[in-house]
Amino acid sequence: MLQDKRLIEYHFDRNDTNYSVGDIFLGTVKKVMPGLNAAFIDIGYQKDAFLHYGDLGEQFPSMMKWSKGVQSQKITTGALKTFQFEGTLDKVGKAADVFKKGQQLLVQIVKEPISTKGPRLSMDISMAGRYLVLVPFSNTISVSKKIVSKTERERLKRLIASIKPDNFGVIIRTVAEGREVAELDKDMQSMTANWETLFQTLRTAKPNDKVLGELGRSSSMLRDLLNESFDSITVDSAPMYEEMRSYLQKIAPDKLGLLKLHTGKVKVFEHVGLEKQLKTLFGKTVTVPGGGYLVIEHTEALHVIDVNSGNKSNQESDQEATALMINMLAAKEVARQLRLRDMGGIIVVDFIDMKSAESRKKVEDAVRDVMKHDKARFTILPITKFGLLQITRQRVRPAENIVTGEVCPTCGGTGKISASILVTDEIDNSIEDLLVTQNQSGISLYVHPFLHAYYTKGLVSKQMKWYLKYYKWVKVMKDTSLGLTDYRIEDERGEEIELQSPAAAMSRLQDREVEELTD
Structure with a gap:
């Protein structure tokens, strides 16, 4: 997600896992832990998932009665209109009293597997829609605290009370503010259909089966983040484009015009200037716009961020003013980095020491002001006398981390470098081989920006010399994701051309020269 062309959120969809926040499984109790007041549940993941007594929900007895009735075929409808509720769960009870080994439970993932831990589960099941x-x-109707107008809160409660099914509670989301009953009813019908799907799947489900899957990452992000401030949504995959188009048609038909399919030959991240930002924003050291830099360290227990002044230490008249100026700039970047990397758990920020309590409060308020747009729940404690700011931020997924330390493309990390200047000879040989020997045309050469300048700049550029030599035009394109000595060549259909090794190409060229000398 970009704001004023700057990256503020980055999500990576891990296709190697089948476990996402919101997925509902039929789990099996593997082990009861009285000391933790919890149980470990098998949902098919390599590590058993964790279910604490406090995450069972007040309606745990009713949920157990209903799921057993569905599995035994005694309950024949997903509607809860005639279902008789059980009593509520004792809030201070013990796990050993409600869990039995081998027991089957309908559970929902509330936190993805992180580090060495399995997923975190809840039995207080909910189904998120666009507005509701x-x-x-449950029969409770609650409204988001961010909707502050008393009139609007009452209006929404009345509307939902008239359309919600019996024995279902509803939480009204912030984006529902100002929406008409038709839009809310459409959202309600969609979630009711999901509940019916869960009911039908549960009837024949086996232990560890996924009973109901959450939306794909892209669609769920649109559901949760899409608002009036969006200017465009760009996709570079035709199947993903169709998936998102059909989802937008359901939830926000008026936003269909924002969705665009990127079909250019230049990669979409390259086209919008994202490759460079990704490489500079996810390293251990991050430059702060306006002055100073951050050093970010990740440990098992917490994340630590150190604020440094860099070359901005002499801009103000005294030490306190300098510290405040750098800390204010760093505070905004710290808040942005937490959201960008999706860092959760405990975060400790070591700001430059400030003697004034007023200065410390200003920095703390600056962090709070930027983080108010963050969807994750967070708590910020006052800055200590040592300049330490402690933050806890909701963690539901592993923190994003991009390895930005590049392995030398020439030596492959061995420390032995052959002459990198030879890359231009290799490219020249490959171009000649493709255009002359293989009679290719309409080819595109992708290179590092430095090499792009080498081939395209000048009165008679290397690119023009190729044209004058072969009478075929070679497109030369920048790709900042490539190393200085890396390159790739694509044909006119945009498919990468498999090249022989540089050594083989050089050998073939030498053979040709020998033949010419012999002749």
Whole structure:
């Protein structure tokens, strides 16, 4: 997600895992842990998932009764209109009293597997829609605290009370503010259909089966983040474009015009200037716009961010003013980095020492002001006398981390470098081989920006010399994701051409020269 062309959120969809926040499974109790007041649940993941007694929800007895009834075929409808509720769960009870080894439970993932831990589970099941969240076995209607107008809160409660199914509770999300009953009813019907799907799947489900899957990462992000401030949504995959188009058609038909399919030959991240930002924003050291830099360290227990002044230490008249100026700039970048990397758990920020309590409060307020746009829940404690700011931020997914230390493309990390200047000879040989020997045309050469300048700049550029020599035009394109000595060549259909090794190309060229000398 970009704001004023600057990256503020980056999500990576891990296709190697089948476990996402919001997925509902039929789990099996593997081990009861009285000391933790919890149980470990098998949902098919390599590490058993964790279910604490406090995450069972008040309606745990009703949920157990309903799921057993569905599996035994005694309950024949997904509607809860005639379902008789059980009593509520004792809030201070013990796990050993409700869990039994081998017991089957309907559970929902609330936190993805992180580090060495398995998923975190809840039995307080809910289904999120665009404007509403549906909560079975409840009759409560609650409204987001961010909707502050008393009139609007009452209006929304009245509307939802008239359209919600019996024995289902509803949480009204912030984006529902100002929406008409038709839009809310459409959202309600969609979630009710999801509940019906869960009911039908549960009837024949086996232990560890996924009973109901959450939307794909892209669609769920649109559901949760899309608002009036969006200017465009760009996709570079035709199947993903169709998926998102059909989802937008359902949830926000008026936003269809924002969705664009990127079909250019230049990669979409390269086209919008994202490759460079990704490489500079995810390293251990991050430059702060306006002055100073951050050093970010990740440990098992917490994340540590150190603020340094860099070359901005002499801009103000005294030490306190200098520290405040750098800390204010760093505070905004710290808040942005937390959201960008999706860092959660405990974060400790070591600001430059400030003697004034007023200065410390200004920096703390600056962090809070930028983080108010963050979707994750967070708590910020006052800055200590040592200049340490402690933050806790909701962690539901592993923190994003991009390895930005590049392995030398020439030596491959061995420390032995052959002459990198030979890359231009290799490219020249490959171009000649493709254009003359293989009679290719319409080819595109992708190179590092430095090499792009080498081939395209000048009165008679190397690119023009190729044209004058072969009478075929070679497109030369920048690709900042490539190393200085890396390159790739694509044909007119945009498919990469498999090249022989540089050594083989050089050998073939030498053979040709020998033949010419012999002749």
